[in-house]
Structures are given as C-alpha cells and as structure tokens.
Amino acid sequence: MEGKELLSVVELFANEKDINKEIVFEAMEQALASATKKRFEDEEPEIHVVIDRESGDYQTFRTWLVRADDEMAILGSELTTEEANEVDPSLEVGDTHKELVANAGFGRIEAQAAKQVIVQKIREAEREKVVVEYEDRVGTLINGTVKKTTRDNVIVDLGNNAEGLLPRENLVGREIFRINDRIRALLEEVRPEGRGPQLLLTRTAPKMIMELFKLEVPEVSEEVIEIRGAARDPGSRAKIAVKTNDGRIDPVGACVGMRGSRVQAVSNELNNERVDIVLWDDNPAQLVINALSPAEVASIVMDEEAHTMDVAVAEDNLAQAIGRGGQNVRLASELTGWNINIMTLEDADARREAEMGQYVEQFMEWLGIDDELAGVLVEEGFTTLEEVVYVPREEMLAIEGFEEDLVDALRERSRDALLNLELAREEKLEGREPAEDLLTMEGMDRATAFKLAEQDIRTMEDLAEQAVDDLLDIEGIDAERAAALIMKAREPWFAE
Known part of the structure; x- marks a missing residue:
C-alpha cells in the first residue's frame, strides 16, 4: 500500500x-x-x-x-x-x-x-465518543427515533451512531411504539463497558415527570419555581410538590396552566397519567396534609423517632385518603418521605385514649398520685418521668392548679422513681452487670452501660464488635452516639 x-x-x-x-x-x-x-x-x-x-x-x-x-x-x-x-x-x-x-x-x-x-x-x-457526549446528560430528557422493537426492549436511535436501550419494564403502562416513532425518555445510566447499547433509558422514573415540567413550565426551567419532589405510579397517577421563590407567583397555578394546558401536556406525554400538584411546605405535617389532597385531614400525630405520621380523617373521607389499592397514601408517603398511617377519627380517638390511659396508670404507679392529677399531667403533654424532672419548673407552675409545693413534690417523687427503676434494672441484671472497663470508658454513663448490658454488651470488647445499627434500638442512643461509642471501644485495637 x-x-x-x-x-x-x-x-x-x-x-x-x-x-x-x-x-x-x-x-x-x-x-x-x-x-x-x-x-x-x-x-x-x-x-x-x-x-x-x-x-x-x-x-x-x-x-x-x-x-x-x-x-x-x-x-x-x-x-x-x-x-x-x-x-x-x-x-x-x-x-x-x-x-x-x-x-x-x-x-x-x-x-x-x-x-x-x-x-x-x-x-x-x-x-468512547458516546460516553463523553452523554455522561453529563444523565437525568435529563433524550429525544430519539424508534429503531427496533423486541419482546423485551425498544432500541432508540439518538443520532450520531448513538443508541439507547429502553426496557419494556421502563415503559409507561401499555405503551406501544413502532419503528420510526418519535420517542422521549430520561437518560438513566451510561454504560462505558460491555457490548450493545450503552445508554439506558426510562419513562417511569419520578425524575422524568420533573424534567417534563421543566419543558412545559418556563418558571420551572428558570428556577422561579422549584419541584421539590415527585412520586409516580407510572401510567396511572403521580404527585409532585412545588415551591415558589417569588411570592408573587402561585406555583400550583403556574404548573397547572391556563385551563390545565400545562399539566395536560405532561399527562399526554405519559399515556394520560394523572398528575396531582401539591404545595411544598417545610413543615412535615403540613406537607403530608397537602400531599394527601384532595382528602381532608382532621388531625395528625407525628412520631419523629419512628418517622411516621398517624393521620385521622372523617369516615366518608377514608376511601379517598387511602386511594384505590392504597395508591394515594403510598404516593404521599413517597413524596414526603414519611410513613403515613391513615385511620378514622374514631380509631384515632380510641388510640389516643388508650395511650393516655397507659400514661395515666404509669404516673399513678410511679408517683403514687390519683388518676385526676395523673390525667392533668398527661393532658399537659407529660409522658415520662424524665420530662417531669427536667421540664423547667416555671412551665409546670404555669399549669392551672399547680402550686409550688405540688410541683416540687412531683419533681422529687419523679427523681426517686427514676432511681428506683434504675436500681430495679440493675438487680434484674445481677450477674450480667457491665464490666468496669465499659463503665469507666470515656463518653459512657452508668445508665447507658446498664442498657448495653441488657443486650449482653458487657465489656469494651463486646461493644467494639458491634455495628451502629445494632445499637439503634437502645433507648437514648442515636446513630451519631452509637458510632462515637463504638470507635472509642475500638481504640485498643488500633493501639495494639
């Protein structure tokens, strides 16, 4: 040559x-x-x-x-x-x-x-050229033409020798595409290695609906309106939470559009998927109330430790709040990030009364007081002996009928009760008490050491062998403290 x-x-x-x-x-x-x-x-x-x-x-x-x-x-x-x-x-x-x-x-x-x-x-x-061209476009919308359809996938021609793979399970509902049909999908992943199509596409991801609203609503693309979250049951129903950065603009109205034109355009693209647009709120309880719309919430109880919310609705609102097959409450949970329990007002009242009755009985037993005084404590929000001891004295004096002598007596009895409970716990652990090295370890207190001993964690060596998740069920220990205690217990390992 x-x-x-x-x-x-x-x-x-x-x-x-x-x-x-x-x-x-x-x-x-x-x-x-x-x-x-x-x-x-x-x-x-x-x-x-x-x-x-x-x-x-x-x-x-x-x-x-x-x-x-x-x-x-x-x-x-x-x-x-x-x-x-x-x-x-x-x-x-x-x-x-x-x-x-x-x-x-x-x-x-x-x-x-x-x-x-x-x-x-x-x-x-x-x-390599495809990887360089598309790796920065993951999470964005991609337009292409159907090149080939198989039983399991749709192959999409994206131009410039690039092909996208759209698996059947990533299609919305029962969508059918034929060769040369125009198609729009979200780029989910770029695969630099392997054979065949490198670009994995989807039409079912929550991000897909957020990107579509960017196209249809100029205020979203200009970041005047933020879409703070989205949850989807592809092909059936979706919820998005929106927030405005300009107090003069109604974010829900802007996303709906004149006579619903904007939200309808998004719905049409997704095989007529129904889209609920709810107002974002930094208050988690209010956000859950908004997310459950159109159902009306009568009351809500938030448990931050369990990250759950008990939501009560009227009997005639129960089916709407739950939705067909639990769809409405499931999407609301995904959107807000909270586990939502829906119940009727009657069930909520019964649960509340049972809980209050339990707290009343505990205070009667611990403090030796009658049910009326115990009931007042519970109605004022007291549920533990620690709260009675450590809540500022002025707050307790502000309760109607609570004089200084009564407040001081309740606080003193609570201290004694806590001490007795701790002694009882230690007696129960007789023969399984925490070892001296655990009791005297830096960052450890006596109460925590005995709680660990209840879980058969009696020495520093026992504690060093634990994972953070193993300690999270112990009262008073969160992930940060668990990690700190475990690392302190492992220090002798590194010294060796």
Whole structure:
C-alpha cells in the first residue's frame, strides 16, 4: 500500500465515522504489525509500525527486551544477557533492542485483517465518543427515533451512531411504539463497558415527570419555581410538590396552566397519567396534609423517632385518603418521605385514649398520685418521668392548679422513681452487670452501660464488635452516639 493510498484510507474512515484521524492511524499501525507477525511462524515477535502522518510512508520495527539471567526469556521477543551482548555489548537488563525489518506485503488476507482491526478500533472510538457526549446528560430528557422493537426492549436511535436501550419494564403502562416513532425518555445510566447499547433509558422514573415540567413550565426551567419532589405510579397517577421563590407567583397555578394546558401536556406525554400538584411546605405535617389532597385531614400525630405520621380523617373521607389499592397514601408517603398511617377519627380517638390511659396508670404507679392529677399531667403533654424532672419548673407552675409545693413534690417523687427503676434494672441484671472497663470508658454513663448490658454488651470488647445499627434500638442512643461509642471501644485495637 502506497503512502498516498494509506492517507486516503485514513481520511475516508475519519470523515465517514466522524472520529479523530489519530485513532485510524493507530488502527492501521496495529493492522500492519499484525500482518508482519504472520511472517514469523515459530516465534511471537514484538512488532511495531510507525506511519508518517504527513507522507503516509511507514517503517516496521522488531523489538526485544533484555531479561536477567535468572528469568526465562520468551523466544522471539526477549533476549538473555548473553544473547544481548552478542547483538550489542552496551545493552543492559531492562533495555530494549530495536531492528528495522521489511514492511509486510499488503495482500487480500492482510487487507482483511487490517479491516477487522480498524473496524474494532473505530467501534471503540465511537463508544468512547458516546460516553463523553452523554455522561453529563444523565437525568435529563433524550429525544430519539424508534429503531427496533423486541419482546423485551425498544432500541432508540439518538443520532450520531448513538443508541439507547429502553426496557419494556421502563415503559409507561401499555405503551406501544413502532419503528420510526418519535420517542422521549430520561437518560438513566451510561454504560462505558460491555457490548450493545450503552445508554439506558426510562419513562417511569419520578425524575422524568420533573424534567417534563421543566419543558412545559418556563418558571420551572428558570428556577422561579422549584419541584421539590415527585412520586409516580407510572401510567396511572403521580404527585409532585412545588415551591415558589417569588411570592408573587402561585406555583400550583403556574404548573397547572391556563385551563390545565400545562399539566395536560405532561399527562399526554405519559399515556394520560394523572398528575396531582401539591404545595411544598417545610413543615412535615403540613406537607403530608397537602400531599394527601384532595382528602381532608382532621388531625395528625407525628412520631419523629419512628418517622411516621398517624393521620385521622372523617369516615366518608377514608376511601379517598387511602386511594384505590392504597395508591394515594403510598404516593404521599413517597413524596414526603414519611410513613403515613391513615385511620378514622374514631380509631384515632380510641388510640389516643388508650395511650393516655397507659400514661395515666404509669404516673399513678410511679408517683403514687390519683388518676385526676395523673390525667392533668398527661393532658399537659407529660409522658415520662424524665420530662417531669427536667421540664423547667416555671412551665409546670404555669399549669392551672399547680402550686409550688405540688410541683416540687412531683419533681422529687419523679427523681426517686427514676432511681428506683434504675436500681430495679440493675438487680434484674445481677450477674450480667457491665464490666468496669465499659463503665469507666470515656463518653459512657452508668445508665447507658446498664442498657448495653441488657443486650449482653458487657465489656469494651463486646461493644467494639458491634455495628451502629445494632445499637439503634437502645433507648437514648442515636446513630451519631452509637458510632462515637463504638470507635472509642475500638481504640485498643488500633493501639495494639
């Protein structure tokens, strides 16, 4: 192959595939080296070809690596020190000896081998180009044309030799696409490795509906309105929470559009998926109330520790609040991030009375007071002895009918009750008390040590072997404190 002819081949491939000429040159060099190797039947030579980028002329070199005497030299590509001295006395271990050899003839077989190498290199270059072009577009909408449909996937032509894979399970409802149909989907993942389509698409992700509203609502794309969250039951129903950064703009109205035009456009794109637009609120309870719309909430009780909310609604609102198959409450839970329990007002009242009755009985037993006084404490929000002891004295004096003597007596009895409960716990643990090293460990207090002992964590070594999740069920220990205690218990390990 003449130099000018080689340059024309490089030019052709580079322009046709829209890739860097250097990639084609490297592929040609590899192909020519492969053709040259075939001349050496009984050896595995190391061949390198260098093409002049200006003239197209090329030279072929054979190289040998000099090995130490105690290492086995590979025939054809490595030399022992003795062989190296015969070739060039200046060669040392680790040096490379290079010789110019005749260029390979470029017949039909060599041309075919070269073509395979070039095609493989071009494919690799095209895949790399796709990765570079799309890796920053993950989570955004992609437009394309249906190229092929199979039982499990839809192959989408995105142009410029890029293809997207849209699995059937990532379609909305019972969508059917045919070849050459225009399609819009969210780019979920870019796969740099592997064969076949590299771009994984979806139409079911919550982010898809957020991106569609960016297209339809200028205020969202301009960040005047924020979409703070989305939850979907693809093809059936979705909820999004919106917030305005400009008090003059109604975020819900802006997303709905004139006569519902904007939300309808999004719904049409998603196979008529119904979209509820709710107002975002930084108050979690109010956000849950908004998310359950159109159902009306009568009362709500939030348990921050369990991250749940008990929501009470009127009997005639119960079905609407739950939704068909639990859809409404499920989407509201996903949108807000809270576990929502829906119940009737009657059930909520019964549960509240049962809980209050339990707290009243506990105060009567712990403090030796009558049910009327215990009931007042519970109605004022007291549920534990610790609250009676540590709530500011002024707050208790503000309760109607609570004089100084009564408040001081209640606080003193609460302290005694706490001490008695702690002693009872220690007696129960007799024979399983926390070890001295755990009791005196930095950051440890006596109450926590005994709570750990109840879980058979009696020594620093026992504590060091725990994971953070193992301690979260223990009263008074959160993830941060659990991690700190475990790391302190493990300090002797690192010292050793």
